[in-house]
Amino acid sequence: MKDITIIIILICLLAVPVSWADEEHIGSIKTLEGNGSAGIILRDDTILSLGPDSMLDMKEFRFDPHRKDYSLVVRMLRGTFIFISGVIAKLSPDSIKIETPDGTVAIRGTRLAVQIQD
Amino acid sequence: MMAQNKAFILLLVGALFIVGCATGKTVVVLLPDPDGQVGEIEISNKDGTSSINQAGYAVSVTSGNAPQPAVKMPENEIKSVFAKALVAEPARPARYILYFFWDSIELKPDSRLAINEIINEIEKRVSSDIEVIGHTDRSGTDEFNMALSRRRAEKVRDLLIAANIAPAVIRVAFHGEGNPLIQTADNVPEPRNRRVEVIVR
Numbered sequence: 001m002k003d004i005t006i007i008i009i010l011i012c013l014l015a016v017p018v019s020w021a022d023e024e025h026i027g028s029i030k031t032l033e034g035n036g037s038a039g040i041i042l043r044d045d046t047i048l049s050l051g052p053d054s055m056l057d058m059k060e061f062r063f064d065p066h067r068k069d070y071s072l073v074v075r076m077l078r079g080t081f082i083f084i085s086g087v088i089a090k091l092s093p094d095s096i097k098i099e100t101p102d103g104t105v106a107i108r109g110t111r112l113a114v115q116i117q118d
Numbered sequence: 119m120m121a122q123n124k125a126f127i128l129l130l131v132g133a134l135f136i137v138g139c140a141t142g143k144t145v146v147v148l149l150p151d152p153d154g155q156v157g158e159i160e161i162s163n164k165d166g167t168s169s170i171n172q173a174g175y176a177v178s179v180t181s182g183n184a185p186q187p188a189v190k191m192p193e194n195e196i197k198s199v200f201a202k203a204l205v206a207e208p209a210r211p212a213r214y215i216l217y218f219f220w221d222s223i224e225l226k227p228d229s230r231l232a233i234n235e236i237i238n239e240i241e242k243r244v245s246s247d248i249e250v251i252g253h254t255d256r257s258g259t260d261e262f263n264m265a266l267s268r269r270r271a272e273k274v275r276d277l278l279i280a281a282n283i284a285p286a287v288i289r290v291a292f293h294g295e296g297n298p299l300i301q302t303a304d305n306v307p308e309p310r311n312r313r314v315e316v317i318v319r
Contacts, residue, residue: 037206041247041319045211051203076144080203084152102144102181103163110157113147113200 026058031079046072046086054079059099063088070095076114077101084111147176147191147200152210161185212239214316215299216274220307221258221266223273233274237281239318245287247319250274252292255311256304264294274314 031038033053040048044063050056060073070092074083076099088095089109098105100116148170150156160169161177166184168177174193179185197204214236216229225233240248252271254263271290279285298311 035202037202039206039208041208041211043247043249045319047208047210049203049206049208051200051206054203080200082149082200082203082207084207085157100144100146100179101142103161103179103185105146106160106162108158109151110155110159111149111151112159113149113196113203115145115147115199117143117145 026061028055028057030055042072042086044070044072044086044088046088047082047084048074049082051080054081056081065091068092073097073099075099076116078116078118080116081114082111083107083114085109143178143180145176145178145191145199146170147196148173148188149196208319209243212236212243212318214318216314216316217309218270218312218314220255220309220312223266223269225273233277233281236316236318237278237283240278240283243318245318248278248283248288249315249317249319250278250288250290251315251317252290253297253299253311253313253315254295255306255308256295256298256302257307258295258305260294260296264292267292267294270312270314274316 029038029040029050031050031052031054036052038050042048042061042063048056055077057075057077059075060071062069062071064070070088072088072095083098085096085107089107093108096107098107098114100114105112105114146159146161148156148159150173156171156173158169158171160167161179163179163181163185165182168179168185168187170177170188172188174190174196175188176191177185177188214232216232217226218224218229219226239245250271252267252269254267254270258266271292275288275290278288295311298308299313300308300310302308302311
């Protein structure tokens with residue numbers, strides 16, 4: 001059954017539009033079922049935490065105050081998340097995009113929680 | 119028999135694919151910031167948009183349908199659904215400013231003591247991301263100040279390394295006179311700009 005779950009995740013990933021695969025991709029984080037969790041602090045002080053059985057793709061992160069170049073794009077794929085915006089949200093809120101399988105979240109300097117149910 | 123099994127598995131995978139990918143639901147909840155402020159969020163997909171501007175309110179959205187209007191989510195439900203993510207939330211980065219004597223990489227006495235506080239914080243957090251940024255005031259030339267800000271940052275880095283902080287977790291940057299805390303005209307001495315900022319994440 002566990003193998004099938006993994007297959008479903010892979011198929012879901014394959015089913016995403018091709019353009020996503022073309023974009024620069026920084027990395028993925030996956031937490032274990034049960035007691036798995038993770039906490040992340042980005043260089044602009046954005047804080048992200050993941051509950052158990054959660055999966056997140058970091059798609060873009062650029063924080064260069066000298067060039068005024070900012071971008072933060074995360075895709076939450078499954079599980080539970082807490083997001084606290086950092087400096088990018090203050091300097092350039094439109095550069096932040098939180099994507100979920102069902103819609104996109106735009107933020108104005110804030111803390112939010114996201115739950116993605118299968 | 120083999121073929122039948124395969125067909126069955128394919129069917130099962132297909133069915134689960136539909137369940138797994140098509141009938142999911144996302145719930146987005148607005149929470150108060152650590153300092154108590156409440157921001158605003160907007161949830162959109164190709165079918166519509168819904169926004170939240172009150173803490174503890176949530177928007178549900180399924181793909182293929184417009185996001186629902188925001189509704190209050192009971193506090194105990196927020197706490198139970200997000201229990202482990204809330205526990206895993208890292209502390210906000212700790213920031214320190216260390217001051218230096220004029221034209222020098224010698225720390226002011228108070229700042230020399232603050233180094234110990236920084237080391238304690240690094241150890242407490244088991245931090246693997248420490249940023250050390252050097253600055254100067256605007257007396258002297260740009261080039262001289264760039265070099266001085268670098269030496270100041272390196273001085274602080276060396277003090278951390280001397281306290282057994284791993285060099286690999288320390289990133290050094292220096293901005294010369296280009297990023298003053300207190301704005302002044304050029305060539306004006308300003309003690310509050312002769313500093314190194316340390317951020318512990």
